Each structure stands twice: as C-alpha cells, then as structure tokens.
Amino acid sequence: MAGLGAGPSAASGPDVMQREDIKFEIMGVDDDKVQHLVLKQLMTKHGYNYTQCTSSEACLELLAKRKAESGIEAFPAVVLMDIMMPGISGLDCTRKIRDLYDNSPLPIIMVTTMDAEEGMCEGIEAGCNDYITKPFQQDALLSRIRVQINLLQRIKLKQGSHPQP
Secondary structure (H helix, E strand, O other): OOOOOOOOOOOOOOOOOOOOOOOOOEEEOOOHHHHHHHOOOOOOOOOOOOEEEEEEEHHHHHHHHHHHOOHHHHHEEEEEEEOOOOOOOOHHHHHHHHHHOOOOOOEEEEOOOOHHHHHHHHHHHHHOOOEEEEEHHHHHHHHHHHHHHHHHHHHHHHOOOOOOO
C-alpha cells in the first residue's frame, strides 16, 4: 500500500521532491459502484493506486486501522469523498476525519452531484480542501488531485518528512 509518494506530474517546483518509482494512493469514498469503476480506471490510467471505500464507515475504519498499524504516513495522498451516501454522509465523514486526525493534512476533495453553490459551501465548512461536481471533466479532477498532492508534499517537506512508499 503506497502512502505519500510521487506519481506522474504530481508535483513541480524546486522545493518538491519527485519520485517516479512511487505511486500516490487515491481513496474513493462513494456508495456508487459505477463511480468506483470510472475512478479506478481513470486513476490507474494516470499512474495512481486506487482504493475503494463503499461507505463513510468503511473509510473511517480503514483510516483507523492504518493509523494504528503505521501512523498517518499510511494515509492515502488524497480522498475523493461523495457527499450523499447512506449512513454517515460524506460531510459528516469529513468532519470526523478532521476531528480524529487534526494533525494530518490529508486532502479531501468532494465529488458530488449536489448543487454546486450549496454543496461547495457545506463541503468547505466541513473541512474539505476542494470540490468538484459530477459529472466531472477528467482533466479538472486530475488537476485538483495534482494540486492537493503538491501542497501535501510541500507541507511534508517543511515538516522534515519525505515521501515514503
């Protein structure tokens, strides 16, 4: 399982270390199986590892397990979070992640069909880093992922921690 590593075109600039031998992990949290197929195909095509969680509960369990076993360094590079899911919503899941792992700069991008204006405000207030509506343009989503990975690498570099597989 790759945590924070470098994927193709994932980072740029002299302050950010690029490692072509390590792939970034993108975690998708969505109850829609078709959405996971689309995201897995897109992420794999662009050199990312893709981890699927079909519910907020599964996401929270996986993050807790990884933290217990290896610390927050084992977290994915980016989480793509749907807002509207049965059980715990993506908004509530994002709030829980921010509450439980407040020392983690884990980027969360909301990917949802909700009304752009309303959903974006709710998502940002819940703690997401960015927002995109479905259906999304693939290049727009990939650009958002690259920006979040670049920012995360810069934070890690400033903290003295280098990307680890």
